[in-house]
Amino acid sequence: MSSNASSYSNPFAVDPTEIRDINVHARVPVVLDASNSTYFAWKTYFSLLFRENNLVDHVDGTVDSRAMVDDPEWAAIDATIIRWFFTTISKDLFHMVVRTGDDARAMWVKLNNLFTDNxxxxxxxxxxxxxxxxxxxxxxxxxxxxxxxxxxxxxxxxxxxxxxxxxxxxxxxxxxxxxxxxxxxxxxxxxxxxxxxxxxxxxxxxxxxxKKRVQHHALAAGTSRGAPPVPCQQPPPPVPPGYFPLPPAPPAPPAAPQQPGGGCHGNRRGGGRKQQQASGGPHLQQ
Missing domain, CATH: 1.10.1200 (Non-ribosomal Peptide Synthetase Peptidyl Carrier Protein; Chain A)
Structure with a gap:
């Protein structure tokens, strides 16, 4: 970084190009949203990302960003960090916090305060x-x-x-x-x-x-006690050429209704008359 920045940032050199090429979604695999519980994970991932790349001084308030306005490397890294924030928060949060002129420190504080205030x-x-x-x-x-x-x-x-x-x-x-x-x-x-x-x-x-073994044993027991196998149905024999099957026979006519006095009871009465004739007629009452 330039000599103006050396007195404010840590002594390790930070290349803005390398910072810009970091895949932030691989380093911060969560989206900050007020409707779910992702704040702790989001904050932890970003804290590690800042420490890994010597960027803590951009967000911890130890450097006065107003004194770094004329440092192009600092400004480039600061803009990259702000872009990281915007691409890892929900649309609702973006519209809530976005404002022209904020540096990375201001945006970091604003996002954290949304989840720690009240x-x-x-x-x-x-x-x-x-x-x-x-x-x-x-x-x-x-x-x-x-x-x-x-x-x-x-x-x-x-x-x-x-x-x-x-x-x-x-x-x-x-x-x-x-x-x-x-x-x-x-x-x-x-x-x-x-x-x-x-x-x-x-x-x-x-x-x-x-549970898997119980289900397996139940299935095996059901198979051994299962229903008898369904017999195979043989296909009908082939019809020889030139053979025309006869039409089915018409149904039999319905049986004629029985005459009065017929049936089981009539037979019993008829049998009684034959017995009377065989014995010489009906007996007269005395």
Missing amino acids: KLRRRIFLQQEFFHCHQDEQSIDDYCRRLKTLADELRDIGAKVDDDLLLSTLTAGLNEDFGNAASNHTLMLEPSFPKFVAYLRLEERRMKGV
Whole structure:
């Protein structure tokens, strides 16, 4: 950098061209948005990016940017940092913070203040979400990641969440499938959040294996007791050339209705008359 900048920035040389060619989306793989919990990750990625490239003095307030107006290298790097901010925040945030004349330091402070101002209200909101966070249908990784993100955001506004509180909240929010695992954390030597999360991952993997074996055995049992096989239907024999099948016979006519006195009861009465004739006629009543 030029001699004017040497007294303000760190002694390591910074090439504006190399800074401009950095793929910021590879270094900061999140988009800052007020509607989700990405602030802690976004801030952490940018803090590492500044330290890796000796750019901390552009955002930490140790250099008076007004004294660097005439330094083209400083101005070029500052503009690159502002472009990084604009391409890693949501459109709503962009329209909220964009303003002509802001340097990288002003933009950095403005973006951070959006998530750290109104600390009391934000703390109440985050604490409610943190203590009511449950696993439900989430995987262990998704659930634990969500819980840790909320704890980090609470820490950013001064509400410290220690490891014991994080661990107990994690245990209380597990679903019923992890009931035994939740009680086992007290048996660990020096339990911690990372150690218990690693244990839960193994337990989730074991449970998936058990479920898969049960389904396999049920399928195998159902196949062995299955319905009898459906017989194969043979195709009809081929029709020889010149053969014309006869039309189907007409249906038989309906049966004639029975005469009165017929049927089962009539036969019984007829049998009675024949018996009377055979015995010499009806007996007279005395």
